[in-house]
Amino acid sequence: MKGTVYLGEDCLDARLPALTKGQANFVLTDENVFALYPDFFKKYFSGAEIFVMNAGEEYKNFTSLQAILEKMVGAGLKRTSRLFAVGGGVVGDMGGLCASLYMRGISCVQIPTTLLSQVDSSVGGKTAIDVCGVKNVVGAFYQPQEVLIDPNFLKTLPPREWKCGLGEIVKYAALDGDFFETMYQNKENLSSPQLALSLVYDSVALKAGVVMRDEKETGERKCLNVGHTTGHAIELAFGLSHGESVLWGMKLETKIAMATGVCEKEYGQKLLAIVEAALALPPVGKIDLVKIGEAAQNASADKKNVDSKNIVMAVAKAKGEWTILSLVADDYKTALERAARKE
Ligand SMILES: NC(=O)c1ccc[n+]([C@@H]2O[C@H](COP(=O)([O-])OP(=O)(O)OC[C@H]3O[C@@H](n4cnc5c(N)ncnc54)[C@H](O)[C@@H]3O)[C@@H](O)[C@H]2O)c1
Structure with a gap:
């Protein structure tokens, strides 16, 4: 495992300014997280391309994968660009897979917002989508550059x-x-x-x-x-x-x-x-x-x-x-x- 895990209430302020500086950023989140945390997105990702996917396991599929990758191409992301996955395990798994595929791999930062994603899915580099009703059957091992775990997200869970x-x-x-x-x-x-x-x-x-x-x-x-x-x-x-x-x-x-x-x-x-x-x-x-x-x-x-x-x-x-x-x-x-x- 190559990435670093930061855990604590101050980890976003400590890491995000440096991580978002100097290159095009792409943010993947879901509709619930985007609606719950408008100030978070304004504060850290005002200039970034933000893709808001539908919430739920049923959207961890090829259709979402294609839509996200097309948006990444449209945004003109470069090899130096970074993808930030802000959400639960669905967003984390999708985001990690998209980062692994775009230009054969760009940097990915996981910002898990559910208890499950904080204790499990954001760490370890397993990424996947469900295909033909089979869970996590298409995916890749792709380690995030960093994982930022802020327990404050859990207050709305x-x-x-x-x-x-x-x-x-x-x-x-x-x-x-x-x-x-x-x-x-x-x-x-x-x-x-x-x-x-x-x-x-x-x-x-x-x-x-x-x-x-x-x-x-x-x-x-x-x-x-x-x-x-x-x-x-x-x-x-x-x-x-x-x-x-x-x-x-x-x-x-x-x-x-x-x-x-x-x-x-x-x-x-x-x-x-x-x-x-x-x-x-x-x-x-x-x-x-x-x-x-x-x-x-x-x-x-x-x-x-x-x-x-x-x-x-x-x-x-x-x-x-x-x-x-x-x-x-x-x-x-x-x-x-x-x-x-x-x-
Ligand atoms: N990659 C791995 O190693 C690994 C490990 C375990 C599970 N998983 C995957 O993780 C997924 C499940 O993750 P999950 O339980 O986080 O599900 P999820 O991503 O669907 O999130 C659950 C719900 O919580 C909402 N939500 C997210 N953050 C919130 C917040 N702070 N406040 C209020 N609501 C919030 C989401 O919008 C969603 O409706 C599954 O697809 C599973 O296969 C992956």
Whole structure:
């Protein structure tokens, strides 16, 4: 990982004047962020070309990619130009991909504005769009030059988006012993903005460390997919938010790992208590556990699978330890249905 992450209330003032000076700048944001923060755009990007995309995952697609790239060409950006992605994970993923493609790569600065994008998507250089209903299937590894994380953006975040970010934060508890203890001690307090803010720093540090050791996900970076195989399958089948789906994924995969003897029982129970506390926060989305088998089918298309027969999951094993669990597709479906029945 080459970029530098700046975190704190003063990071925009500290970095943006220097980063925006002396070349044509291009800003990508979405309609909600643009409407919420007019003064921010006036203050830092008065002379820049600003592209305001529609908000939402359904716009992380080829149509938006083409429109943004055409606007970049029209703006006459040069190799020295810089793209600033100001928004949640959708804007960050789209912006990073556009920066990687324009003139074979221009500098990109990520300014994440959701909890999820601050703790996860802005760091690590994964960029992508969804194609033919398959999530993140076309993309590139492209590291941002800098990531500027200002916690003030989180003040306007609705509860649904807060919970979305928590889904990824809880994931880190499964990877690091100290992080796990902090989360376990504070599990009744997960909606506290103060707690979440202190966890943003630890989350970013943890993710950046993993990415520096394994940028292209050939080994250790797979740990960041804890809960995600089943989470993505649930997201597709039941339309829950990404974060809440990841929480469900962590819950069911931890139960599967405990049932197969891969995850220590006592530790697994404590991890489940953290996940349950996060799941109980509003808004509580519903999934039909009787139909969980339908979600199992979606897991067959997961990018982590190496063949069509086995479902690959990154699961918690013991405090600060994780492992890969691979189950034959039929066994995965049975295990998932059993884990859901024990609800
Ligand atoms: N690249 C990665 O490593 C990585 C990791 C995890 C997730 N992702 C991707 O991230 C995306 C999800 O990101 P997300 O949850 O940030 O979704 P998002 O970008 O859709 O943002 C969620 C909503 O919050 C709004 N919003 C943004 N900032 C706001 C603010 N400060 N105040 C109020 N509203 C605000 C947005 O307009 C949007 O409606 C998915 O596409 C997922 O695939 C990428």
